[in-house]
Amino acid sequence: GGYTSFSLSGSVSFNASPPFITNVPSFVQSLGTNNAHTIVEIPPSNENVSSLLGWSRLYNQACVILIVTNPPASTNPTVTVILQTSFNGQLPGDDVTKVIRVLNNASQTFLSTNNLLRLPFLSLTTTFTDLREAATDMFVTQIDVGAYATWLATNVVAQTKFSGGAAPILYVADQRNIGTNKLAVVRLTRATKLPYNNGLGFTVATQNPLYVWGNYNTTINSNIYAATVGSTTNGAAVPAALIADAITILSPNWSDALSASVFASRTASSMTVNAAMLCGNVPSTGVTSTTFSGGVHNLTRFLENWAGATLTYNTSLVCLFSSQMATNQWRAQHNSNPSGYYDPPTRLWGFDQNFSNPNKLPPGTPVYGLP
Numbered sequence: 001g002g003y004t005s006f007s008l009s010g011s012v013s014f015n016a017s018p019p020f021i022t023n024v025p026s027f028v029q030s031l032g033t034n035n036a037h038t039i040v041e042i043p044p045s046n047e048n049v050s051s052l053l054g055w056s057r058l059y060n061q062a063c064v065i066l067i068v069t070n071p072p073a074s075t076n077p078t079v080t081v082i083l084q085t086s087f088n089g090q091l092p093g094d095d096v097t098k099v100i101r102v103l104n105n106a107s108q109t110f111l112s113t114n115n116l117l118r119l120p121f122l123s124l125t126t127t128f129t130d131l132r133e134a135a136t137d138m139f140v141t142q143i144d145v146g147a148y149a150t151w152l153a154t155n156v157v158a159q160t161k162f163s164g165g166a167a168p169i170l171y172v173a174d175q176r177n178i179g180t181n182k183l184a185v186v187r188l189t190r191a192t193k194l195p196y197n198n199g200l201g202f203t204v205a206t207q208n209p210l211y212v213w214g215n216y217n218t219t220i221n222s223n224i225y226a227a228t229v230g231s232t233t234n235g236a237a238v239p240a241a242l243i244a245d246a247i248t249i250l251s252p253n254w255s256d257a258l259s260a261s262v263f264a265s266r267t268a269s270s271m272t273v274n275a276a277m278l279c280g281n282v283p284s285t286g287v288t289s290t291t292f293s294g295g296v297h298n299l300t301r302f303l304e305n306w307a308g309a310t311l312t313y314n315t316s317l318v319c320l321f322s323s324q325m326a327t328n329q330w331r332a333q334h335n336s337n338p339s340g341y342y343d344p345p346t347r348l349w350g351f352d353q354n355f356s357n358p359n360k361l362p363p364g365t366p367v368y369g370l371p
Contacts, residue, residue: 031056036320040207049093058205060093061364062171068141070176079103083161121147129260131341133328139184141174145191166197168363172206187211192218201239203363209326210244214252217274240275241362246326247279248301268304272312280323284330298330306345313349
Protein backbone atom coordinates (compact mmCIF):
# COMPACT_ATOMS: atom_id res chain seq x y z
CA GLY A 1 0.00 0.00 0.00
CA GLY A 2 2.94 2.36 -0.44
CA TYR A 3 4.27 1.89 3.10
CA THR A 4 7.67 0.64 4.20
CA SER A 5 8.34 -1.67 7.12
CA PHE A 6 9.60 1.33 9.12
CA SER A 7 6.13 2.89 9.17
CA LEU A 8 4.48 -0.22 10.62
CA SER A 9 4.17 -1.06 14.30
CA GLY A 10 3.19 -4.09 16.35
CA SER A 11 4.58 -7.59 16.67
CA VAL A 12 4.19 -10.79 14.67
CA SER A 13 4.53 -14.24 16.23
CA PHE A 14 5.50 -17.02 13.82
CA ASN A 15 5.04 -20.42 15.43
CA ALA A 16 5.66 -22.78 12.52
CA SER A 17 8.24 -25.53 12.94
CA PRO A 18 10.33 -27.67 10.54
CA PRO A 19 10.42 -29.53 8.28
CA PHE A 20 10.05 -27.15 5.37
CA ILE A 21 10.00 -28.44 1.81
CA THR A 22 11.62 -26.62 -1.09
CA ASN A 23 12.46 -27.38 -4.72
CA VAL A 24 9.41 -29.57 -5.31
CA PRO A 25 7.72 -30.02 -8.70
CA SER A 26 5.11 -27.46 -9.69
CA PHE A 27 1.76 -28.29 -8.11
CA VAL A 28 -0.29 -26.96 -11.02
CA GLN A 29 1.19 -29.54 -13.39
CA SER A 30 -0.77 -32.25 -11.59
CA LEU A 31 -4.00 -30.39 -12.38
CA GLY A 32 -3.61 -30.87 -16.12
CA THR A 33 -3.21 -27.12 -16.72
CA ASN A 34 -0.85 -24.24 -15.96
CA ASN A 35 -3.84 -22.07 -15.05
CA ALA A 36 -5.04 -23.38 -11.70
CA HIS A 37 -8.06 -21.05 -11.75
CA THR A 38 -9.71 -23.60 -14.07
CA ILE A 39 -10.37 -25.89 -11.08
CA VAL A 40 -13.14 -23.49 -9.96
CA GLU A 41 -14.55 -22.86 -13.44
CA ILE A 42 -17.41 -24.56 -15.28
CA PRO A 43 -15.89 -27.02 -17.79
CA PRO A 44 -16.63 -26.82 -21.50
CA SER A 45 -19.23 -29.31 -22.70
CA ASN A 46 -16.71 -31.31 -24.74
CA GLU A 47 -14.22 -31.86 -21.90
CA ASN A 48 -13.70 -35.45 -20.75
CA VAL A 49 -14.67 -35.73 -17.08
CA SER A 50 -12.12 -38.52 -16.64
CA SER A 51 -9.22 -36.42 -17.95
CA LEU A 52 -6.62 -35.04 -15.56
CA LEU A 53 -8.20 -31.60 -15.73
CA GLY A 54 -11.68 -33.11 -15.44
CA TRP A 55 -10.70 -34.83 -12.20
CA SER A 56 -9.39 -31.53 -10.84
CA ARG A 57 -12.53 -29.46 -11.39
CA LEU A 58 -14.71 -28.83 -8.34
CA TYR A 59 -17.70 -28.73 -10.70
CA ASN A 60 -17.21 -32.43 -11.44
CA GLN A 61 -16.52 -33.30 -7.82
CA ALA A 62 -19.63 -31.54 -6.51
CA CYS A 63 -22.83 -33.41 -5.65
CA VAL A 64 -25.04 -30.30 -5.80
CA ILE A 65 -24.56 -27.66 -8.52
CA LEU A 66 -26.41 -24.33 -8.74
CA ILE A 67 -26.04 -22.17 -11.85
CA VAL A 68 -27.77 -18.78 -11.96
CA THR A 69 -28.21 -17.02 -15.31
CA ASN A 70 -30.08 -13.95 -16.52
CA PRO A 71 -31.81 -14.73 -19.83
CA PRO A 72 -32.67 -11.81 -22.12
CA ALA A 73 -36.25 -10.56 -21.91
CA SER A 74 -36.82 -12.39 -18.61
CA THR A 75 -37.86 -10.55 -15.46
CA ASN A 76 -36.34 -13.13 -13.11
CA PRO A 77 -33.23 -15.31 -13.31
CA THR A 78 -33.03 -18.91 -14.40
CA VAL A 79 -31.63 -21.38 -11.87
CA THR A 80 -30.24 -24.71 -13.03
CA VAL A 81 -29.98 -27.36 -10.31
CA ILE A 82 -27.92 -30.51 -10.82
CA LEU A 83 -27.78 -33.39 -8.34
CA GLN A 84 -25.13 -35.99 -9.08
CA THR A 85 -23.30 -38.69 -7.19
CA SER A 86 -20.35 -41.02 -7.72
CA PHE A 87 -20.47 -44.69 -8.67
CA ASN A 88 -17.66 -47.26 -8.57
CA GLY A 89 -15.00 -44.69 -7.72
CA GLN A 90 -15.94 -42.34 -10.55
CA LEU A 91 -16.53 -38.63 -10.14
CA PRO A 92 -20.07 -37.35 -9.57
CA GLY A 93 -19.60 -35.53 -12.89
CA ASP A 94 -19.65 -38.96 -14.59
CA ASP A 95 -23.10 -39.75 -13.16
CA VAL A 96 -25.35 -40.93 -16.02
CA THR A 97 -28.50 -40.55 -13.91
CA LYS A 98 -28.10 -36.91 -12.87
CA VAL A 99 -31.15 -35.02 -11.67
CA ILE A 100 -31.28 -31.80 -13.70
CA ARG A 101 -33.96 -29.18 -13.11
CA VAL A 102 -34.14 -25.83 -14.90
CA LEU A 103 -36.18 -23.30 -12.92
CA ASN A 104 -37.21 -20.58 -15.35
CA ASN A 105 -38.39 -17.17 -14.20
CA ALA A 106 -37.32 -18.05 -10.68
CA SER A 107 -38.89 -15.31 -8.58
CA GLN A 108 -38.03 -15.14 -4.89
CA THR A 109 -41.55 -16.28 -3.99
CA PHE A 110 -41.13 -19.33 -6.22
CA LEU A 111 -37.75 -20.22 -4.72
CA SER A 112 -39.02 -19.85 -1.17
CA THR A 113 -41.79 -22.41 -1.61
CA ASN A 114 -40.48 -25.59 -0.05
CA ASN A 115 -41.85 -28.05 -2.60
CA LEU A 116 -40.03 -30.69 -4.66
CA LEU A 117 -36.78 -29.19 -5.93
CA ARG A 118 -37.52 -25.55 -5.14
CA LEU A 119 -34.80 -23.85 -3.14
CA PRO A 120 -35.89 -22.05 0.05
CA PHE A 121 -32.25 -21.50 1.06
CA LEU A 122 -31.49 -19.40 -2.05
CA SER A 123 -31.87 -15.62 -2.39
CA LEU A 124 -31.22 -13.78 -5.66
CA THR A 125 -32.59 -10.31 -4.89
CA THR A 126 -30.28 -8.91 -2.22
CA THR A 127 -27.29 -6.72 -3.11
CA PHE A 128 -24.55 -4.64 -1.48
CA THR A 129 -21.47 -2.58 -2.30
CA ASP A 130 -17.87 -3.82 -2.33
CA LEU A 131 -15.71 -0.71 -2.01
CA ARG A 132 -12.50 -2.58 -2.78
CA GLU A 133 -13.91 -3.68 -6.12
CA ALA A 134 -15.68 -0.34 -6.64
CA ALA A 135 -18.71 -2.53 -7.31
CA THR A 136 -22.21 -1.33 -6.51
CA ASP A 137 -25.55 -3.03 -7.11
CA MET A 138 -23.89 -6.40 -7.65
CA PHE A 139 -25.61 -9.61 -8.65
CA VAL A 140 -25.60 -11.68 -5.45
CA THR A 141 -26.38 -15.38 -5.14
CA GLN A 142 -26.94 -15.72 -1.39
CA ILE A 143 -27.13 -19.10 0.33
CA ASP A 144 -28.51 -19.59 3.84
CA VAL A 145 -26.29 -22.50 4.83
CA GLY A 146 -28.46 -23.51 7.78
CA ALA A 147 -31.50 -23.70 5.52
CA TYR A 148 -29.45 -25.54 2.90
CA ALA A 149 -28.49 -28.20 5.46
CA THR A 150 -32.17 -28.64 6.34
CA TRP A 151 -33.11 -28.85 2.65
CA LEU A 152 -30.42 -31.44 2.01
CA ALA A 153 -31.74 -33.58 4.87
CA THR A 154 -35.45 -33.24 4.12
CA ASN A 155 -36.05 -32.50 0.43
CA VAL A 156 -37.62 -35.55 -1.22
CA VAL A 157 -35.72 -35.21 -4.50
CA ALA A 158 -32.35 -34.72 -2.80
CA GLN A 159 -32.98 -37.53 -0.33
CA THR A 160 -33.93 -39.90 -3.14
CA LYS A 161 -30.90 -39.01 -5.23
CA PHE A 162 -28.41 -39.34 -2.39
CA SER A 163 -30.27 -42.25 -0.73
CA GLY A 164 -29.86 -40.66 2.67
CA GLY A 165 -26.11 -40.36 2.08
CA ALA A 166 -23.81 -37.38 1.82
CA ALA A 167 -23.44 -34.46 -0.59
CA PRO A 168 -20.20 -32.95 0.71
CA ILE A 169 -19.44 -30.41 -2.07
CA LEU A 170 -21.69 -27.58 -3.24
CA TYR A 171 -20.68 -25.79 -6.44
CA VAL A 172 -22.26 -22.40 -7.23
CA ALA A 173 -21.88 -20.05 -10.21
CA ASP A 174 -23.66 -16.73 -10.78
CA GLN A 175 -23.42 -15.82 -14.47
CA ARG A 176 -25.92 -12.96 -14.51
CA ASN A 177 -23.19 -10.40 -15.26
CA ILE A 178 -22.36 -11.81 -18.69
CA GLY A 179 -22.61 -8.94 -21.16
CA THR A 180 -22.64 -6.33 -18.39
CA ASN A 181 -20.03 -4.40 -16.40
CA LYS A 182 -21.49 -5.56 -13.08
CA LEU A 183 -19.85 -8.00 -10.67
CA ALA A 184 -21.60 -11.28 -9.83
CA VAL A 185 -20.76 -12.85 -6.47
CA VAL A 186 -21.77 -15.61 -4.04
CA ARG A 187 -22.43 -15.02 -0.34
CA LEU A 188 -22.87 -17.50 2.52
CA THR A 189 -24.95 -16.64 5.58
CA ARG A 190 -26.09 -18.42 8.77
CA ALA A 191 -23.23 -20.90 8.52
CA THR A 192 -22.34 -21.55 12.17
CA LYS A 193 -23.50 -25.16 11.70
CA LEU A 194 -22.61 -26.84 8.39
CA PRO A 195 -24.10 -29.94 6.77
CA TYR A 196 -22.55 -32.90 8.59
CA ASN A 197 -22.51 -35.27 5.59
CA ASN A 198 -21.80 -38.39 7.65
CA GLY A 199 -18.64 -36.80 9.02
CA LEU A 200 -17.15 -36.01 5.59
CA GLY A 201 -17.63 -32.28 6.10
CA PHE A 202 -18.65 -29.57 3.67
CA THR A 203 -16.95 -27.56 0.92
CA VAL A 204 -18.32 -24.65 -1.08
CA ALA A 205 -16.67 -23.93 -4.44
CA THR A 206 -17.39 -21.15 -6.92
CA GLN A 207 -15.76 -19.41 -9.86
CA ASN A 208 -17.13 -16.12 -8.46
CA PRO A 209 -15.84 -13.98 -5.61
CA LEU A 210 -17.13 -15.48 -2.35
CA TYR A 211 -18.27 -13.60 0.78
CA VAL A 212 -18.62 -15.27 4.19
CA TRP A 213 -20.97 -13.35 6.50
CA GLY A 214 -20.60 -14.16 10.20
CA ASN A 215 -19.21 -17.12 12.16
CA TYR A 216 -18.47 -20.13 9.99
CA ASN A 217 -18.44 -23.77 11.09
CA THR A 218 -18.23 -23.03 14.80
CA THR A 219 -20.69 -25.52 16.26
CA ILE A 220 -22.24 -28.93 15.75
CA ASN A 221 -25.15 -27.96 18.00
CA SER A 222 -26.21 -24.99 20.09
CA ASN A 223 -23.92 -25.85 23.00
CA ILE A 224 -20.53 -26.96 21.66
CA TYR A 225 -18.36 -24.32 19.99
CA ALA A 226 -14.97 -24.33 18.30
CA ALA A 227 -14.09 -20.67 18.48
CA THR A 228 -10.46 -20.47 19.58
CA VAL A 229 -7.10 -21.13 17.93
CA GLY A 230 -6.32 -24.81 18.33
CA SER A 231 -9.93 -25.94 18.00
CA THR A 232 -10.20 -28.91 15.68
CA THR A 233 -12.32 -29.59 12.64
CA ASN A 234 -13.41 -32.97 13.97
CA GLY A 235 -14.23 -31.64 17.43
CA ALA A 236 -16.96 -29.03 17.55
CA ALA A 237 -16.85 -28.41 13.77
CA VAL A 238 -16.66 -30.45 10.57
CA PRO A 239 -13.86 -30.58 7.95
CA ALA A 240 -14.62 -27.59 5.73
CA ALA A 241 -13.17 -25.60 2.84
CA LEU A 242 -14.00 -22.45 0.90
CA ILE A 243 -12.68 -22.41 -2.68
CA ALA A 244 -13.28 -19.36 -4.86
CA ASP A 245 -11.94 -16.65 -7.15
CA ALA A 246 -11.48 -14.47 -4.04
CA ILE A 247 -12.75 -14.61 -0.45
CA THR A 248 -14.00 -11.70 1.66
CA ILE A 249 -14.91 -12.00 5.33
CA LEU A 250 -17.89 -9.97 6.56
CA SER A 251 -18.34 -9.80 10.33
CA PRO A 252 -21.63 -10.54 12.14
CA ASN A 253 -22.04 -6.75 12.43
CA TRP A 254 -21.99 -6.23 8.64
CA SER A 255 -24.85 -4.16 7.19
CA ASP A 256 -25.71 -4.12 3.49
CA ALA A 257 -27.37 -0.74 4.01
CA LEU A 258 -24.06 0.73 5.24
CA SER A 259 -21.84 -1.04 2.72
CA ALA A 260 -21.36 2.10 0.59
CA SER A 261 -21.06 4.49 3.53
CA VAL A 262 -18.02 6.12 5.10
CA PHE A 263 -15.42 3.90 6.66
CA ALA A 264 -16.11 4.79 10.30
CA SER A 265 -19.71 3.57 10.13
CA ARG A 266 -18.78 0.06 8.98
CA THR A 267 -17.70 -1.29 12.38
CA ALA A 268 -16.88 -4.99 12.56
CA SER A 269 -17.48 -7.40 15.43
CA SER A 270 -15.35 -10.41 16.41
CA MET A 271 -15.92 -13.77 14.75
CA THR A 272 -14.44 -17.20 14.01
CA VAL A 273 -13.89 -19.19 10.82
CA ASN A 274 -13.04 -22.90 10.93
CA ALA A 275 -12.29 -23.72 7.29
CA ALA A 276 -9.46 -24.07 4.83
CA MET A 277 -9.42 -21.38 2.14
CA LEU A 278 -8.21 -21.65 -1.43
CA CYS A 279 -8.54 -18.48 -3.47
CA GLY A 280 -6.76 -15.95 -5.65
CA ASN A 281 -5.25 -12.53 -5.10
CA VAL A 282 -3.93 -9.60 -7.14
CA PRO A 283 -0.78 -7.48 -6.79
CA SER A 284 -1.09 -4.46 -4.52
CA THR A 285 0.92 -2.25 -6.90
CA GLY A 286 2.25 -2.92 -10.37
CA VAL A 287 2.08 -6.08 -12.45
CA THR A 288 5.68 -7.28 -12.60
CA SER A 289 6.82 -10.75 -11.57
CA THR A 290 8.40 -9.31 -8.40
CA THR A 291 5.35 -7.33 -7.24
CA PHE A 292 4.17 -8.11 -3.72
CA SER A 293 0.49 -9.00 -3.28
CA GLY A 294 0.28 -8.24 0.43
CA GLY A 295 0.96 -11.86 1.32
CA VAL A 296 -1.08 -13.97 3.71
CA HIS A 297 -2.47 -10.90 5.48
CA ASN A 298 -4.29 -9.76 2.36
CA LEU A 299 -5.21 -13.10 0.81
CA THR A 300 -8.48 -12.94 2.72
CA ARG A 301 -10.20 -9.63 2.02
CA PHE A 302 -12.01 -7.25 4.38
CA LEU A 303 -14.45 -4.34 4.00
CA GLU A 304 -14.97 -3.12 7.57
CA ASN A 305 -13.30 -1.22 10.40
CA TRP A 306 -12.01 -4.17 12.43
CA ALA A 307 -10.17 -2.02 15.00
CA GLY A 308 -10.79 -3.63 18.39
CA ALA A 309 -12.35 -6.76 16.83
CA THR A 310 -10.73 -10.19 16.56
CA LEU A 311 -10.85 -12.66 13.69
CA THR A 312 -10.05 -16.21 14.76
CA TYR A 313 -9.00 -18.57 11.97
CA ASN A 314 -8.45 -22.30 12.25
CA THR A 315 -7.42 -22.74 8.69
CA SER A 316 -5.01 -23.45 5.88
CA LEU A 317 -4.61 -20.54 3.45
CA VAL A 318 -3.75 -21.51 -0.12
CA CYS A 319 -3.22 -19.25 -3.14
CA LEU A 320 -2.92 -21.18 -6.41
CA PHE A 321 -3.91 -18.50 -8.93
CA SER A 322 -4.58 -14.85 -9.64
CA SER A 323 -8.16 -13.69 -9.18
CA GLN A 324 -10.00 -13.42 -12.49
CA MET A 325 -13.15 -11.55 -11.38
CA ALA A 326 -12.25 -9.65 -8.18
CA THR A 327 -9.25 -7.82 -9.63
CA ASN A 328 -9.02 -4.39 -7.94
CA GLN A 329 -5.83 -3.75 -6.00
CA TRP A 330 -5.58 -3.61 -2.23
CA ARG A 331 -5.34 -0.23 -0.52
CA ALA A 332 -4.58 0.48 3.13
CA GLN A 333 -6.92 2.53 5.31
CA HIS A 334 -4.88 5.33 6.86
CA ASN A 335 -5.16 9.10 7.25
CA SER A 336 -2.78 9.47 4.32
CA ASN A 337 -4.96 7.22 2.19
CA PRO A 338 -8.63 8.13 2.79
CA SER A 339 -9.73 5.96 -0.12
CA GLY A 340 -8.97 2.81 1.90
CA TYR A 341 -11.84 0.62 2.97
CA TYR A 342 -10.85 -1.36 6.07
CA ASP A 343 -8.67 -1.56 9.14
CA PRO A 344 -7.39 -5.05 9.93
CA PRO A 345 -8.65 -7.25 12.76
CA THR A 346 -6.61 -8.67 15.58
CA ARG A 347 -5.46 -11.83 13.85
CA LEU A 348 -5.69 -15.05 15.85
CA TRP A 349 -4.79 -17.25 12.93
CA GLY A 350 -3.59 -20.81 13.23
CA PHE A 351 -3.13 -23.85 11.02
CA ASP A 352 -5.72 -26.51 11.76
CA GLN A 353 -3.62 -29.51 12.74
CA ASN A 354 -6.33 -31.90 11.58
CA PHE A 355 -5.43 -30.99 8.00
CA SER A 356 -2.17 -32.90 8.54
CA ASN A 357 -4.27 -36.08 8.64
CA PRO A 358 -5.37 -37.20 5.13
CA ASN A 359 -8.51 -38.73 6.65
CA LYS A 360 -9.61 -35.34 7.99
CA LEU A 361 -9.09 -33.19 4.93
CA PRO A 362 -12.06 -31.15 3.67
CA PRO A 363 -13.97 -32.50 0.67
CA GLY A 364 -12.45 -31.51 -2.66
CA THR A 365 -8.94 -30.86 -1.34
CA PRO A 366 -6.61 -30.69 -4.38
CA VAL A 367 -4.27 -33.66 -4.54
CA TYR A 368 -0.97 -34.17 -6.30
CA GLY A 369 -1.53 -36.60 -9.16
CA LEU A 370 -4.58 -38.69 -9.93
CA PRO A 371 -6.81 -39.84 -7.02
